[in-house]
Amino acid sequence: MKAELVFNLGQVRLAAPLYLKADAPIHMTIEVAEEYIAPSRDWFPEEFRLPPPVAARRPPAKPGSLQEELNIILGPLALTRPGASIGDDHQSYLEAIEERYFGH
Amino acid sequence: MAISPIASPVQLVFDTNILVDALTARGHYYEYAVQVLEWVQRGEVEGWYAPHTLTTVYYLVEKTLGMQAQTRAQASQAAQAVIKRVVGLLKPLPQVGNEFLEMEGQPGDDLEDLLLVELASQYLPNPVIVTRDKGMLIADRAWEAAHPKEMVERGLAPWLSRQKGKPIEFIDLRSQQRAIWPQLQTNLQKVLHHSQYILGPEVRELESRLAAYVGVEHCVTVASGTEALLISLMALGIGPGDEVITTPFTFVATAEVIVLVGATPVFVDIESDTCNLDVRLIEAKITAKTKAILPVSLYGQPADMDEIDTIAARRGLPVIEDAAQSFGADYKGRKSCNLSTIGCTSFFPSKPLGCYGDGGAIFTHDDDIAQACREIRVHGQSRRYVHTRIGVGGRMDTLQCAIVQAKLERFDWEIQRRLEIGARYNQVLDEAGIPRVQQRPDRTSVFAQYTVFVADREGVQAKLKAAGIPTAVHYPAPLNEQPAYRHLCCPDCTPVASEVAKQVLSLPMSADLRLLQQQTIIQTLSGVRGEG
Numbered sequence A: 001m002k003a004e005l006v007f008n009l010g011q012v013r014l015a016a017p018l019y020l021k022a023d024a025p026i027h028m029t030i031e032v033a034e035e036y037i038a039p040s041r042d043w044f045p046e047e048f049r050l051p052p053p054v055a056a057r058r059p060p061a062k063p064g065s066l067q068e069e070l071n072i073i074l075g076p077l078a079l080t081r082p083g084a085s086i087g088d089d090h091q092s093y094l095e096a097i098e099e100r101y102f103g104h
Numbered sequence B: 001m002a003i004s005p006i007a008s009p010v011q012l013v014f015d016t017n018i019l020v021d022a023l024t025a026r027g028h029y030y031e032y033a034v035q036v037l038e039w040v041q042r043g044e045v046e047g048w049y050a051p052h053t054l055t056t057v058y059y060l061v062e063k064t065l066g067m068q069a070q071t072r073a074q075a076s077q078a079a080q081a082v083i084k085r086v087v088g089l090l091k092p093l094p095q096v097g098n099e100f101l102e103m104e105g106q107p108g109d110d111l112e113d114l115l116l117v118e119l120a121s122q123y124l125p126n127p128v129i130v131t132r133d134k135g136m137l138i139a140d141r142a143w144e145a146a147h148p149k150e151m152v153e154r155g156l157a158p159w160l161s162r163q164k165g166k167p168i169e170f171i172d173l174r175s176q177q178r179a180i181w182p183q184l185q186t187n188l189q190k191v192l193h194h195s196q197y198i199l200g201p202e203v204r205e206l207e208s209r210l211a212a213y214v215g216v217e218h219c220v221t222v223a224s225g226t227e228a229l230l231i232s233l234m235a236l237g238i239g240p241g242d243e244v245i246t247t248p249f250t251f252v253a254t255a256e257v258i259v260l261v262g263a264t265p266v267f268v269d270i271e272s273d274t275c276n277l278d279v280r281l282i283e284a285k286i287t288a289k290t291k292a293i294l295p296v297s298l299y300g301q302p303a304d305m306d307e308i309d310t311i312a313a314r315r316g317l318p319v320i321e322d323a324a325q326s327f328g329a330d331y332k333g334r335k336s337c338n339l340s341t342i343g344c345t346s347f348f349p350s351k352p353l354g355c356y357g358d359g360g361a362i363f364t365h366d367d368d369i370a371q372a373c374r375e376i377r378v379h380g381q382s383r384r385y386v387h388t389r390i391g392v393g394g395r396m397d398t399l400q401c402a403i404v405q406a407k408l409e410r411f412d413w414e415i416q417r418r419l420e421i422g423a424r425y426n427q428v429l430d431e432a433g434i435p436r437v438q439q440r441p442d443r444t445s446v447f448a449q450y451t452v453f454v455a456d457r458e459g460v461q462a463k464l465k466a467a468g469i470p471t472a473v474h475y476p477a478p479l480n481e482q483p484a485y486r487h488l489c490c491p492d493c494t495p496v497a498s499e500v501a502k503q504v505l506s507l508p509m510s511a512d513l514r515l516l517q518q519q520t521i522i523q524t525l526s527g528v529r530g531e532g
Helices: A066-077 A086-102 B016-024 B030-041 B051-066 B072-087 B111-123 B148-154 B157-161 B173-194 B201-214 B225-235 B253-260 B305-315 B367-376 B398-408 B411-432 B457-466 B495-501 B515-531
Strands: A005-008 A011-014 B011-014 B046-049 B127-130 B218-222 B243-246 B264-267 B290-294 B320-322 B342-346 B360-364 B381-383 B450-453 B504-507
Touching: A066 B030, A066 B072, A086 B016, A086 B051, B011 B030, B011 B111, B016 B030, B016 B051, B016 B072, B030 B046, B030 B148, B046 B051, B051 B072, B051 B111, B111 B127, B148 B157, B173 B201, B173 B398, B201 B218, B201 B360, B201 B398, B218 B225, B218 B367, B225 B253, B225 B320, B225 B342, B225 B360, B225 B367, B243 B253, B253 B264, B290 B305, B290 B320, B360 B367, B411 B450, B411 B515, B457 B504, B457 B515
Parallel strands: B011 B046, B011 B127, B243 B264, B243 B290, B320 B342
Antiparallel strands: A005 A011, B218 B360, B342 B360, B450 B504
């Protein structure tokens, strides 16, 4: 399928949410003409780096451990996930706030 | 949610990114984050969070889980459940909510991080922020921060041991407060909300819990330990012309209340090893005027209550145990305060069970005495504006009762710790040949004070102070040598008390006294005595 991307607040974003399976590739490319590229900003202290791939699996847990408790609570959502930078978290937080207050 | 009672030398403060990693199994460090949280879960170290970060944690966990959830409700429900489990292990940093108005940040600073550092630095003695935020882990920072991977690889020991140079407190109430903080905050807010500051529901709740703990029928909370003794004497009808047998080696309140009701304290000498009343000397002091016996369970160890009760029963006298220092102690399978006609305790802050001001309680099986005490503490009032007897304004306020209730949550743990610390002091001091107050095998001491005997007390005390070890003297002179009481008893008729008063020295003691601190105290004391 084709997905529509929009530049918004300096970020490339999907026009509509697109949920991928846990094992889907997360590295995709788009082309942007050089004449539209602005100088970099210091908004996020960490440069974005592609997170190393993480095979989604149930987090290993010893019997009686805190991880086992978490796995039980999360049920099917107990999966290992790719890491996120502090900048990613900041962006996710802003998006969550947008969803919360702008009704996305 | 049961939170560990531990108060540790360092306090881990969990940053948002670490909590999200742990809760969502995110990235390559989540296992380290979970492992550090397990240290907290096992009570090996204190864990804290800043309440203002909680909504951020929630949004991020919900969003992260949402990538695999079928519905937002599923993600939201899972996020809430998992946050409650993990954040429930941690204590919330105290936060009014507008602290950021006072903060001085630089342009571009993250307010959430600044506030976390500010709260941790303000409230905790040795906070370590657990984070993988490079902005927090920068060199030359004003705060201590560590990556969970580094912490796990090095283990907890280096973090705990680096604080061993911190000053030793005589009684460590600050650690205790950190340990009970969530319950304390909840209890206080509840009172502030219902606003029944006098005889509110917490008063009756505390009385029920304490009566059950001690194993007596009635508990009447009062304004202080002194007030507990005074009201007890008044309830027994003791007044002018009467005599009350007691010890001269105690805090002045014990004798003061006897004089206040118009009676005369008759001082009986003490045992040289326990410093409690010498029961062999009591009968000789009983006269026709004697109306009660008032032994003190000094330093946290009950006096010879069975023997005292036997003498009192033979003479038809009531016994009031002054258990200001011994609440929680056992005596032949019963609790202190349940060993005589009346038991009186104090909730002075430094006591084994203390509040944050003055407070006390009276315990009895006797319905009439309990009723009298209840009336006397409210100006002798049997019902509103009907004063059937002379009374006092002697109620314990609701806020103080709420504080004691919070402390009761870890009281059993504290008593156990006191026993362990006391036993360790005993063993090492005995090995070092340093004389100390003895404990009888058929009872426990809760060590309200841990007291040794030293010859050159002033010199030893000064040297310990120079080494950063605070001490205290309980008490420098028996009451019959005090100016206000000298005329009530011959000043030289309690020779043991007079001699002991020259030698007693109390060492730092509280449930949160750490092993390293205790070793320092003992080593220093041994060295100081050796020099003498």
